[in-house]
Amino acid sequence: MPFFAGIDGGQSATVAVVADENGKLLGRGASGPCDYVGEPRDSRKFARAIEGALALALEDAGLSEGTELEALVAGVSGYEGAIHGAAPRIRAGRVKYVHDAPVAHAGAFALGAGLVLIAGTGSAAYGVAPGGATASVGGWGFLFGDEGSAFRIACDAVMRAMRTADRTPERASSIGEAACAAFEVADLRALARGFYTGAIERAALAAFAIEVLRLAAAHESDAAFVVDRAARALVELAVTCARRLLLEECEIALCGGLAADRFYSELVAAKLAGELPQARLVKPRWDPPTGALLLAYKEAGAEPPAALR
Numbered sequence: 571m572p573f574f575a576g577i578d579g580g581q582s583a584t585v586a587v588v589a590d591e592n593g594k595l596l597g598r599g600a601s602g603p604c605d606y607v608g609e610p611r612d613s614r615k616f617a618r619a620i621e622g623a624l625a626l627a628l629e630d631a632g633l634s635e636g637t638e639l640e641a642l643v644a645g646v647s648g649y650e651g652a653i654h655g656a657a658p659r660i661r662a663g664r665v666k667y668v669h670d671a672p673v674a675h676a677g678a679f680a681l682g683a684g685l686v687l688i689a690g691t692g693s694a695a696y697g698v699a700p701g702g703a704t705a706s707v708g709g710w711g712f713l714f715g716d717e718g719s720a721f722r723i724a725c726d727a728v729m730r731a732m733r734t735a736d737r738t739p740e741r742a743s744s745i746g747e748a749a750c751a752a753f754e755v756a757d758l759r760a761l762a763r764g765f766y767t768g769a770i771e772r773a774a775l776a777a778f779a780i781e782v783l784r785l786a787a788a789h790e791s792d793a794a795f796v797v798d799r800a801a802r803a804l805v806e807l808a809v810t811c812a813r814r815l816l817l818e819e820c821e822i823a824l825c826g827g828l829a830a831d832r833f834y835s836e837l838v839a840a841k842l843a844g845e846l847p848q849a850r851l852v853k854p855r856w857d858p859p860t861g862a863l864l865l866a867y868k869e870a871g872a873e874p875p876a877a878l879r
Contacts, residue, residue, distance in 0.1 A: 573637060574870065575662070576862030577623060577644035578673055579604035579616075581691035581721075582773040582827070586623035587859040588631045591640075593875025597633070598859070599626025603773055605647045606654035613655035620644060620658040636661060641870035643862045645673025647692060648711060664869050670858065671696035671706055677861025678823035678854035680879050681868075685817065686854075687808045689838070690826030691776045693719035695807035697815050705814040708807045712772060718804025718838075720779035720828055721772060727782040727796045728775075732758050734792070744790050748781050780831065787833040797834065805841040812846055819848045825858065 573596075577586040584604045588597045601622030604615065624642070625635050639662035649669045671694045675686040685697035693716050694709035708715050716722045731746035735758055746758055753770055755761045764770040785793035808822055822842060828834050839851050856864070860878065867874045 572640035572870075573631075573633065574863060574866045575624060575627065575639050575642040576673070576859050576864070576866050577620060577642065578670060578858035578862055579619060579623075579644055579646040580670060581605045581647050582776065584619040584623040585857075585859045586620075586627040587863050588624075588627045588633065588639075589863055589875075589878075591872070591875070593877035595860070595863075597627040597629065597631025599623045599628070599630055601626065603647075611655065615655060616646070616653065617656045617658040620660070624658075624660065638662065640664070640872075641866040642666070643668065643673070643865040643869055645670035645858060645862050648709070664866075666865070666869050668862075668865070669706070669709065670694075671709060672704075673862040673865065674825045674854075674858040675823075675861065676864050677856035677858050678825055678852075679821070680855045681864055681874060684821040684823060684852070685808060685811055685815075685849075686823050686825055687804065687838075688826045689718055689720070689804055689824065689828040689834070691720050691773060692716040693722070693804055693807065693826070695811040697811045697817065697820070699815045699817060703815055705811050707811040707814070718800045718802075718807065719776070719826075721776040722803075723779040723782050723796060723800045723828075724775050724777070726800070727793060728758070728761065728778070730792050730796060732762070743792060744785060745782065745792050748785065749778060752778055752781060779828065783828075783831050783834050797837065801834065801837045801841050804838055805845055808842060808849075809845050812849065817849075818846075819850075820846075821850050821852045822846070823852050823854045825854055 575588045585600045601619045604619030641664040642662045643666045678686045683700045688694045695707040731743045734743040786797035
Protein backbone atom coordinates (compact mmCIF):
# COMPACT_ATOMS: atom_id res chain seq x y z
CA MET A 571 0.00 0.00 0.00
CA PRO A 572 1.40 3.45 -0.89
CA PHE A 573 1.88 5.97 1.90
CA PHE A 574 2.05 9.77 1.74
CA ALA A 575 3.37 12.40 4.13
CA GLY A 576 2.99 16.11 4.74
CA ILE A 577 5.18 18.31 6.94
CA ASP A 578 4.72 21.81 8.31
CA GLY A 579 8.10 23.20 9.32
CA GLY A 580 7.85 26.35 11.39
CA GLN A 581 9.96 28.63 13.54
CA SER A 582 8.73 27.03 16.76
CA ALA A 583 8.01 23.41 15.79
CA THR A 584 7.90 20.94 12.90
CA VAL A 585 4.90 18.62 12.53
CA ALA A 586 4.52 15.65 10.17
CA VAL A 587 1.53 13.50 9.26
CA VAL A 588 1.42 10.18 7.41
CA ALA A 589 -1.59 8.78 5.58
CA ASP A 590 -2.51 5.95 3.22
CA GLU A 591 -3.78 6.23 -0.36
CA ASN A 592 -7.36 6.63 0.86
CA GLY A 593 -6.59 9.68 2.96
CA LYS A 594 -6.75 7.90 6.29
CA LEU A 595 -4.46 9.70 8.73
CA LEU A 596 -2.25 7.06 10.32
CA GLY A 597 0.32 8.93 12.37
CA ARG A 598 1.57 12.30 13.56
CA GLY A 599 4.93 13.41 14.93
CA ALA A 600 6.51 16.64 16.10
CA SER A 601 10.06 17.91 16.49
CA GLY A 602 11.84 21.22 16.93
CA PRO A 603 11.95 24.31 14.69
CA CYS A 604 13.42 23.96 11.22
CA ASP A 605 14.11 27.57 10.24
CA TYR A 606 17.65 28.33 9.16
CA VAL A 607 18.14 31.87 10.51
CA GLY A 608 21.62 32.24 11.99
CA GLU A 609 22.62 28.69 11.07
CA PRO A 610 25.96 27.88 9.34
CA ARG A 611 25.97 26.46 5.83
CA ASP A 612 26.65 22.93 7.12
CA SER A 613 23.92 23.05 9.78
CA ARG A 614 21.77 19.95 10.30
CA LYS A 615 19.05 21.82 12.21
CA PHE A 616 16.66 21.73 9.26
CA ALA A 617 17.46 18.10 8.46
CA ARG A 618 17.06 16.99 12.08
CA ALA A 619 13.69 18.68 12.38
CA ILE A 620 12.29 17.17 9.17
CA GLU A 621 13.74 13.71 9.78
CA GLY A 622 12.71 13.72 13.44
CA ALA A 623 9.09 14.72 12.84
CA LEU A 624 8.72 12.18 10.02
CA ALA A 625 10.30 9.37 12.05
CA LEU A 626 7.87 9.99 14.91
CA ALA A 627 4.90 10.14 12.52
CA LEU A 628 5.91 6.81 10.96
CA GLU A 629 6.33 5.29 14.42
CA ASP A 630 2.91 6.59 15.43
CA ALA A 631 1.48 4.99 12.29
CA GLY A 632 3.04 1.64 13.16
CA LEU A 633 5.40 1.86 10.20
CA SER A 634 9.14 1.36 10.20
CA GLU A 635 11.46 4.35 9.82
CA GLY A 636 12.67 2.84 6.53
CA THR A 637 9.19 2.82 4.96
CA GLU A 638 9.30 4.09 1.37
CA LEU A 639 6.80 6.88 0.84
CA GLU A 640 5.05 7.55 -2.43
CA ALA A 641 5.45 11.32 -2.00
CA LEU A 642 6.23 13.90 0.67
CA VAL A 643 5.67 17.65 0.63
CA ALA A 644 7.15 19.87 3.33
CA GLY A 645 6.18 23.50 3.88
CA VAL A 646 9.10 25.33 5.41
CA SER A 647 9.19 28.75 7.04
CA GLY A 648 11.16 31.14 4.85
CA TYR A 649 11.79 28.60 2.08
CA GLU A 650 12.71 30.34 -1.18
CA GLY A 651 13.71 27.52 -3.51
CA ALA A 652 16.84 26.15 -1.85
CA ILE A 653 17.71 24.20 1.29
CA HIS A 654 20.08 25.94 3.67
CA GLY A 655 22.34 23.41 5.35
CA ALA A 656 22.30 19.62 5.10
CA ALA A 657 19.47 18.03 3.14
CA PRO A 658 17.17 15.66 5.07
CA ARG A 659 17.47 11.95 4.35
CA ILE A 660 14.00 10.88 3.22
CA ARG A 661 12.87 7.66 1.58
CA ALA A 662 10.22 8.78 -0.88
CA GLY A 663 9.53 8.52 -4.59
CA ARG A 664 8.95 12.27 -4.75
CA VAL A 665 10.00 14.97 -2.29
CA LYS A 666 9.08 18.63 -2.64
CA TYR A 667 9.79 21.62 -0.43
CA VAL A 668 7.64 24.76 -0.57
CA HIS A 669 7.07 27.86 1.52
CA ASP A 670 4.83 27.21 4.53
CA ALA A 671 2.14 29.67 3.39
CA PRO A 672 0.84 27.53 0.46
CA VAL A 673 0.78 24.54 2.81
CA ALA A 674 -1.36 26.42 5.35
CA HIS A 675 -3.62 27.54 2.51
CA ALA A 676 -3.97 24.03 1.06
CA GLY A 677 -5.09 22.78 4.45
CA ALA A 678 -7.40 25.67 5.25
CA PHE A 679 -9.28 25.45 1.94
CA ALA A 680 -8.67 21.80 0.98
CA LEU A 681 -6.92 23.02 -2.21
CA GLY A 682 -9.75 25.44 -3.03
CA ALA A 683 -9.74 29.22 -3.46
CA GLY A 684 -9.50 31.66 -0.59
CA LEU A 685 -7.04 33.68 1.46
CA VAL A 686 -5.10 32.45 4.47
CA LEU A 687 -3.81 34.89 7.08
CA ILE A 688 -1.04 33.35 9.15
CA ALA A 689 -0.29 34.61 12.65
CA GLY A 690 2.19 32.29 14.29
CA THR A 691 5.75 32.93 15.38
CA GLY A 692 5.91 34.83 12.07
CA SER A 693 3.19 36.17 9.78
CA ALA A 694 2.15 36.14 6.12
CA ALA A 695 -0.88 36.22 3.85
CA TYR A 696 -1.36 33.94 0.88
CA GLY A 697 -4.28 33.85 -1.50
CA VAL A 698 -5.57 31.76 -4.38
CA ALA A 699 -8.20 33.29 -6.67
CA PRO A 700 -10.99 31.18 -8.20
CA GLY A 701 -9.15 31.25 -11.52
CA GLY A 702 -5.94 29.94 -9.96
CA ALA A 703 -3.91 33.15 -9.65
CA THR A 704 -1.89 33.39 -6.44
CA ALA A 705 -0.42 36.18 -4.33
CA SER A 706 1.95 36.10 -1.37
CA VAL A 707 2.27 39.05 1.02
CA GLY A 708 4.57 39.44 4.02
CA GLY A 709 6.67 36.54 5.22
CA TRP A 710 9.81 38.70 5.30
CA GLY A 711 11.04 37.25 8.58
CA PHE A 712 11.53 38.63 12.08
CA LEU A 713 13.99 41.36 11.07
CA PHE A 714 12.18 42.82 8.05
CA GLY A 715 8.55 41.88 8.69
CA ASP A 716 6.40 39.43 10.65
CA GLU A 717 3.98 42.21 11.57
CA GLY A 718 1.07 40.99 13.67
CA SER A 719 2.94 37.82 14.63
CA ALA A 720 3.71 36.42 18.06
CA PHE A 721 7.35 37.43 17.79
CA ARG A 722 6.49 40.99 16.76
CA ILE A 723 3.89 41.38 19.52
CA ALA A 724 6.33 40.14 22.15
CA CYS A 725 9.22 42.20 20.78
CA ASP A 726 7.19 45.42 20.52
CA ALA A 727 5.76 44.95 24.00
CA VAL A 728 9.21 44.41 25.54
CA MET A 729 10.57 47.40 23.59
CA ARG A 730 7.76 49.54 24.98
CA ALA A 731 8.60 48.38 28.50
CA MET A 732 12.26 49.22 27.89
CA ARG A 733 11.40 52.77 26.81
CA THR A 734 9.32 53.16 29.96
CA ALA A 735 12.30 51.94 32.00
CA ASP A 736 14.48 54.60 30.33
CA ARG A 737 12.03 57.38 31.21
CA THR A 738 11.05 56.27 34.71
CA PRO A 739 13.59 53.73 36.01
CA GLU A 740 12.03 53.92 39.47
CA ARG A 741 8.66 52.62 38.21
CA ALA A 742 8.39 49.21 36.55
CA SER A 743 5.72 48.66 33.91
CA SER A 744 3.31 45.74 33.95
CA ILE A 745 4.82 44.34 30.75
CA GLY A 746 8.34 44.77 32.10
CA GLU A 747 7.51 42.93 35.31
CA ALA A 748 5.76 40.15 33.39
CA ALA A 749 8.70 39.78 30.98
CA CYS A 750 11.30 39.60 33.74
CA ALA A 751 9.22 36.99 35.55
CA ALA A 752 8.65 34.95 32.39
CA PHE A 753 12.34 34.82 31.51
CA GLU A 754 13.56 34.68 35.09
CA VAL A 755 15.87 37.68 34.78
CA ALA A 756 16.58 40.50 37.20
CA ASP A 757 15.81 43.33 34.78
CA LEU A 758 15.11 44.15 31.15
CA ARG A 759 18.78 44.70 30.32
CA ALA A 760 19.44 41.12 31.37
CA LEU A 761 16.57 40.07 29.11
CA ALA A 762 18.08 41.95 26.15
CA ARG A 763 21.49 40.44 26.84
CA GLY A 764 19.96 36.99 27.05
CA PHE A 765 18.32 37.37 23.64
CA TYR A 766 21.44 38.76 21.94
CA THR A 767 23.64 35.98 23.32
CA GLY A 768 21.19 33.24 22.39
CA ALA A 769 20.26 32.27 25.94
CA ILE A 770 16.71 33.34 25.10
CA GLU A 771 15.68 31.95 21.70
CA ARG A 772 13.32 33.66 19.26
CA ALA A 773 10.66 31.01 19.77
CA ALA A 774 10.80 31.59 23.53
CA LEU A 775 10.47 35.35 23.10
CA ALA A 776 7.57 34.82 20.69
CA ALA A 777 5.81 32.68 23.29
CA PHE A 778 5.70 35.73 25.58
CA ALA A 779 3.07 37.16 23.19
CA ILE A 780 0.45 35.06 25.01
CA GLU A 781 1.13 37.01 28.20
CA VAL A 782 0.97 40.30 26.28
CA LEU A 783 -2.42 39.27 24.88
CA ARG A 784 -3.61 38.41 28.39
CA LEU A 785 -2.58 41.85 29.61
CA ALA A 786 -4.26 43.50 26.64
CA ALA A 787 -7.49 41.61 27.31
CA ALA A 788 -7.28 42.90 30.88
CA HIS A 789 -7.05 46.48 29.50
CA GLU A 790 -3.41 47.12 30.40
CA SER A 791 -2.78 50.23 28.29
CA ASP A 792 0.68 49.45 26.87
CA ALA A 793 -0.25 45.89 25.97
CA ALA A 794 -3.55 47.01 24.46
CA PHE A 795 -1.72 49.55 22.29
CA VAL A 796 0.78 46.95 21.03
CA VAL A 797 -1.86 44.32 20.32
CA ASP A 798 -4.21 46.72 18.55
CA ARG A 799 -1.37 47.89 16.30
CA ALA A 800 -0.39 44.28 15.62
CA ALA A 801 -3.92 43.35 14.60
CA ARG A 802 -4.12 46.31 12.24
CA ALA A 803 -0.79 45.39 10.65
CA LEU A 804 -1.85 41.76 10.25
CA VAL A 805 -5.12 42.77 8.60
CA GLU A 806 -3.20 45.01 6.21
CA LEU A 807 -1.45 41.89 4.90
CA ALA A 808 -4.83 40.37 4.06
CA VAL A 809 -6.09 43.59 2.47
CA THR A 810 -2.98 43.86 0.28
CA CYS A 811 -3.26 40.21 -0.76
CA ALA A 812 -6.96 40.53 -1.60
CA ARG A 813 -6.35 43.67 -3.66
CA ARG A 814 -3.54 42.06 -5.62
CA LEU A 815 -5.92 39.25 -6.56
CA LEU A 816 -8.78 41.70 -7.24
CA LEU A 817 -10.86 39.90 -4.64
CA GLU A 818 -13.69 41.70 -2.88
CA GLU A 819 -15.80 38.71 -1.93
CA CYS A 820 -13.59 35.97 -0.57
CA GLU A 821 -13.17 33.59 2.33
CA ILE A 822 -10.35 34.27 4.78
CA ALA A 823 -8.98 31.72 7.22
CA LEU A 824 -6.90 32.81 10.21
CA CYS A 825 -4.17 30.26 10.94
CA GLY A 826 -1.17 29.92 13.23
CA GLY A 827 -0.75 29.75 16.96
CA LEU A 828 -2.32 33.14 17.65
CA ALA A 829 -5.53 32.08 15.90
CA ALA A 830 -6.27 30.03 19.00
CA ASP A 831 -6.28 33.14 21.19
CA ARG A 832 -9.89 34.31 21.36
CA PHE A 833 -9.09 37.92 22.22
CA TYR A 834 -6.67 38.35 19.32
CA SER A 835 -8.73 36.43 16.78
CA GLU A 836 -11.84 38.48 17.59
CA LEU A 837 -9.85 41.71 17.33
CA VAL A 838 -8.48 40.65 13.94
CA ALA A 839 -11.96 39.60 12.79
CA ALA A 840 -13.40 43.00 13.73
CA LYS A 841 -10.70 44.86 11.83
CA LEU A 842 -11.10 42.56 8.82
CA ALA A 843 -14.83 43.33 8.76
CA GLY A 844 -14.01 47.03 8.65
CA GLU A 845 -11.43 46.75 5.87
CA LEU A 846 -12.92 43.93 3.78
CA PRO A 847 -16.66 44.00 4.53
CA GLN A 848 -17.52 41.55 1.77
CA ALA A 849 -15.01 38.96 2.92
CA ARG A 850 -16.08 36.07 5.14
CA LEU A 851 -13.92 34.73 7.95
CA VAL A 852 -13.99 30.92 8.04
CA LYS A 853 -12.37 28.20 10.11
CA PRO A 854 -9.58 26.22 8.40
CA ARG A 855 -10.76 22.88 7.05
CA TRP A 856 -7.48 21.16 7.93
CA ASP A 857 -4.25 22.12 9.65
CA PRO A 858 -1.02 22.95 7.71
CA PRO A 859 0.56 19.46 7.95
CA THR A 860 -2.59 18.01 6.37
CA GLY A 861 -2.39 20.76 3.76
CA ALA A 862 1.11 19.54 2.92
CA LEU A 863 -0.29 16.01 2.74
CA LEU A 864 -2.91 17.12 0.20
CA LEU A 865 -0.13 18.63 -1.89
CA ALA A 866 1.80 15.36 -1.63
CA TYR A 867 -1.03 13.50 -3.36
CA LYS A 868 -0.95 16.10 -6.14
CA GLU A 869 2.84 15.82 -6.37
CA ALA A 870 2.48 12.09 -6.97
CA GLY A 871 -0.11 12.72 -9.69
CA ALA A 872 -2.88 11.26 -7.56
CA GLU A 873 -6.28 12.77 -6.93
CA PRO A 874 -6.50 13.97 -3.30
CA PRO A 875 -8.74 11.46 -1.48
CA ALA A 876 -12.37 12.36 -0.94
CA ALA A 877 -11.86 11.88 2.81
CA LEU A 878 -9.64 14.98 2.83
CA ARG A 879 -11.70 17.12 0.47
